[in-house]
Amino acid sequence: MRVLVTGASGLLGGGVARLLVRQGHEVSTFQRRPAGVDGATDHPGSITDDDAVRRAVAGAEGVIHLAAKVSFTGKATDFDAVNVDGTRRLLRAARGAGVRDLVFVSSPSVANSGAAIAGLGAEPADPDRAHGDYSRTKARAELLALAADSPDFRVAAVRPHIVWGPGDTQLVERVLDRARRRRLPLLDDGAALIDTTYVDNAASAIAAALHRMDHIHGRALVVSNGEPRPVGELLAGICAAGGAPAPSWSVPGGLARAAGSLIEVLWTRAGRAGEPPMTRFLAEQLSTAHWFDQRETRRLLDWAPAVSIDEGLAKLAGHYRAR
Amino acid sequence: MVAADWPGVDPEWSRGIDVPSTSAADEPGTVRRWHLLDNGAQLSRRGLAPAGTLLCVHGNPTWSYLWRTLLAAGSRPEQPWRVVAVDQLDMGFSERTGTFRRLADRINDLGDLTAALGLDGPVVTVGHDWGGVISLGWALAHPQQLAGVVLTNTAVHQPAGSPIPPALRLALHPAVHRWGTTTSDAFLRVTHALARPPLAPDVRRAFMAPYAGAGRRGGVGNFVADIPADASHPSFAALRRVAEGLPGLRVPALLLWGPRDPIFSDRYLKDLIGRLPAAKVHRFEGAGHLVAEDRDIAGPVFEWLAGYGGDSTPVGGGTVSAAAAQSAVPPQAVSSPAVPSPAAPSLAEDSGTGFTPLWEPLAELAAGPAGGDTAVAEMAADGSVSRSLSWLELEQQIAAVANGLRQAGVRTGSRVSLMVPPGVDLTVVLYACLRLGAVVVVADAGLGTRGLSRAVQGAVPDFLIGIDRALAAASVLGWPGRRISVRDLPPARRRLLAVETSLAALARQGKFTAPLLQDPDPDALAAVLFTSGSTGPAKGVVYTQRRLAAMRDTVAATLGIRPGARLVAGFAPFALLGPALGAVSVTPAMDVTAPRTLTARALADAAAAIDATVVFASPAALRNVLATRNGLGQAGQQALDRVELLLSAGAPVAETLLAAMQRLVPRASLHTPYGMTEALPVTDISLEQIRTAAADAAAGNMAGAGNGVCVGLPVHGARVALIPLTADGTAPGNTPVTEPGVTGEILVGAPHVKETYDRLWLTQRESSRTAGWHRTGDVGHFDSAGRLWVEGRLAHVVTAPDAVVTPVGAEQAIERLDGVGLAAVVGVGPSGTQAVVAVVETEPQARRAGPAAPQLAARVREAARAAGVSVSAVLVVPSQPTDIRHNAKIDRARLSRWAAAVLSGGRAGRP
DSSP states (O other), X not given: OEEEEEXXXXXXXXXXXXXXXXXXXXXXXXXXXXXXXXXXXXXXXXXXXXXXXXXXXXXXXXXXXXXXXXXXXXXXXXXXXXXXXXXHHHHHHHHHTTOOEEEEEOOGGGGOOSSOEEEEOOOOOOTTTSOHHHHHHHHHHHHHHHHTOOSSSEEEEEEEOSEEOTXXXXXXXXXXXXXHTTOOOEEGGGOOEEOOEEHHHHHXXXXXXXXXXXXXXXXXXXXXXXXXXXXXXXXXXXXXHHTOOOOOOEEOHHHHHHHHHHHHHHHHHTTOOSOOSOOHHXXXXXXXXXXXXXXXXXXXXXXXXXXXXXXXXXXXXXXXXXX | XXXXXXXXXXXXXEEEEEEEOOOTTSOTTOEEEEEEEEOHHHHHHTTOOOSOEEEEEOOTTOOGGGGHHHHHHHTSTTSOOEEEEEOOTTSTTSOOOSSOOOHHHHHHHHHHHHHHHTOOSOEEEEEETHHHHHHHHHHHHOTTTEEEEEEESOOSOOOTTOOOOHHHHHHXXXXXXXXXXIISSHHHHHHHTTOSSOOOHHHHHHHHGGGOSGGGOHHHHHHHHTOOOSTTSTTHHHHHHHHHHGGGOOSOEEEEEOSBOSSSOHHHHHHHHHHSTTOEEEEOTTOBSOHHHHSOOHHHHHHHHHTGGGTSOOTTSSSOOHHHHHSOOOOOOOOSOSSOOTTSOOOTTTSOSOOOOTTHHHHHHHHSTTTTSEEEEEXXXXXXXXXXXXXXXXXXXXXXXXXXXXXXXXXXXXXXXXXXXXXXXXXXXXXXXXXXXXXXXXXXXGGHHHHHHHHHHHHOOXXXXXXXXXXXXXXXXXXXXXXXXXXXXXXXXXHHTTEEEEHHHHHHHHTTSOOOOOOOOTTSEEEEEEOOOTTSSOOEEEEEHHHHHHHHHHHHHHHOXXXXXXXXXXXXXXXXXXXXXXXXXXXXXXXXXXXXGOOHHHHHHHHHHHTOSEEEEOHHHHHHHHHTGGGOHHHHHHHHHTOOEXXXXXXXXOHHHHHHHHHHSTTOEEEOOEEETTEEEEEEOBHHHHHHHHHXXXXXXXXXXXXXXXXXXXXXXXXXXXXXXXXXXXXXXXXOBOOBTOOEEEEEEOTTBXXXXXXXXXXXXXXXXXXXXXXXXXXXXEOTTSOEEEEEEGGGOEEOSSOEEOHHHHHHHHHTSTTEEEEEEEEESSTTSOEEEEEEEESSOOSSOEEOOHHHHHHHHHHHHHTTOOOSEEEEESSOOBOTTTSOOBOHHHHXXXXXXXXTSSOOOOO
């Protein structure tokens, strides 16, 4: 199959593109920076650029859309431009180009209003209740994508939950950086039970989605390792793999959530660049349960994770030892 | 009136009807307008032929809305019943007549209504509160149509000598009555507030809807004013006619009760059971006055109507068919009674020949050459025998107390609550009650004050015989029953505790009367024993004389305890069997309600006093014996050296504990029977057999060996089988299997299994769902040697996405880790996709509860994985929440709720 992967310069996008190449697909990639995926044709360009998008989708039978602005902070309009308008642009171009299947890679946070999630499936995306600009715009984009689903242009959404692995800058590097500077607290002793997804598993689930569109088009599926762990234990595992000291101090979750909200506002007002030390979104992620019912996902995708959490941590440790 | 605003009501059910009145309250020719909820038209429109009609009568101050779940259930095509729920005149949305309608009028009104409706075919009446009386009045007046009666929290009689409930006294008080019931909506609001859990706001609004404004509440006040508080009341005669007519009803009855009712308390239930002895009775523990709101009553009612389970014929005539609906079915004969009568033999296999009354071995010994030898003894703290009776003295004491109790009014079937610690007094009074045919109620302090109080209130004993402390509790907590103290009390104390007499006085009186000649019937009820309540509220378990005797025979045959045996009774249930086994029994100096108080020294003193051959002690008692072994002394050790058999039961006994104990009783065979209050014992295993089983499990070459606690082989006369678990962690099947390696709910069949549960019809149906078996609620499996391995409680099974996890196997693996104490495996999250959580105690003890350190978590996870269980989270607790009686059964339901709260994010309190 001729498949276009957008956002292939990221950890997960690159993983998906490489997997599809290995599976024998004719893969092209589309993102601002070169993707560096061996065996794939690269189309550098911006999702905000009509012509670039049209050129990228030309000839593709399937599209996997990962390109997005992923951050805890930034201007709301930037999130809308990339995540909402970019998705709308891609959908229009893909349908126009006769693309048959599109997998929209989303996030469980599109349906998360901040309350604990224990063993639920994929709830409907809700831009009005999702917390933060990233979640809000991804929610809106997912609704757009699923609304575009039709028998001729099949669209499904896959929501991997907290993807990590060797080379991950979003979670792993931040955790290690803070831990080395002893600025990584546990919230409420790190008891919150959370699901995560080792990057190879997320990639194989997304590839599986492309082959199971008969079963899944028109709907959203959460993907995870299906091995929920207390967040403190996961952070300790990542620190151990990266050779950093494990977090050893705890602050109340309620305090951190409140402080996160405040810091977020001050950080943005002060016009500071980069990521603030704590945001409300991060505090919520670290202090409330997020784990999911994976039974339907696994049945519909005919897929199961190949790498367990413990195996993933061992691979991560190997990665840091080799550096 | 807008039916669409009543949640749970199909607007099509709401209808009005004009009814010519023949009641004395109305002028001749008066026509009254009634409102009903009636699914009759809907059923015929759908072509469904009802099996009969449920005629539902609400009380004060509710209305037909109370019965909406019955209407919904009756409208289902599987089992269609017409349900006619009336709004009584001046109530609900029926006419405000401006008259004062008394009980006799209301009963007549209901007859006018059914005549106007042209109701034919079988009718089952359903009533609540004062509507219960009215429904029964209708029932007595329509015997040709009546097919059954259902009652929820109601009363037909004020028991003699007891005042009407304070809440009603208040409502009737002239200063309060009109304001409380009519002028204001206080009576309505107070009644609605009795719901447990509270009513949803829209439901509360619906209950309130017909009573907006004092003008619509006249009926509420008149209803209260018509309560006959005494014989001078105009409605007293009508009430008495209903009460006295009940025993003549020849139809099945179902009583569904919410015990948390400040008005219709358990004593009214007891009164109704006395009038309707064949009724099926279920008390919903925790439910209150509005039991139809608090619990699903439609399920039980329709199950009862259908007569599922083969213990009764369907109410209202056979199969559900058009024919049944069209023809008036004659009144049903009374189906098999809930309380077995002498004419109702138990299961064929259980009513074997050769019944020997429980006390017969005792009587034989008393009459024989050894009559002067010690039969029962009690130890003092200083190691001396503080009290003892010979066989002859014991027999004479029992006869004297039995006679005394008879003179005091104890009859066959009287319930006598015994709150006397194990020892000579308890032995005497227990056997005296059994001799009389009274039903002993045994609830011990191990239930905790609340559990004990709930148990006693629910069992409603006629007499309460207790030590001082128990009588004081009875006074404070208002326990029912005429009170008898063990010892003579000073007059002031007697008055304070409302004690009528004492056992000592009864024995003195009884000594000079003729001996009891007639033995009670073998199938008469003999005892109500309470479960430990570690899995929900304690349940009363009912035994007959025959089943108690079978328990004795099973213990004798399985453990070889015969006349001549001498036993130290450190564990209450078996202690009471001593005299019945013909064994000399001594009670060691300990607080038997707190097993942890048994010291090695006290055990040895007791053993030395009678040259004991057998020791019974709970695991908690053994742990303390081992902890205090240094105080034993040489003479003590010599006494223990002579012990031949040591039994420990009540909770799982660890091999390590038995092994340590073996060194203390070197010649003894160590046994640990497995059983439950409903079946004592089920299986038995010795220390040697435990070790063999462990070796088989470790070798891994025997099918089914491992994953659980090996409890050995079924005891003499018992059958054990399993109902396999399904993927959702339940055991819905009905075909018992015994293949090795199949995990399922454990079933037991034996002559000594309980007769029934006390006033828990639904629980009894559930536990006896598989004919001929008692479903224990435990899960386990067999190995290929036929041994049973217990894996935990059915209610504690965890349903992970790919696996049904029984807790015990993984818990054992985790407890073998260094630095880990008691472990519990629980699930959090929705059934079918639960995350498995291990909660552990640590050594040294954790200072506070919370997630385990990563290293400990990894070790626990690894140990569980080796036992085949994937653990998501590991939490540590300073100590597990355990039951009071055994201090060993972990409250996993509570632990699961706690773990779910901690793991969802939030601060970890104590579990």
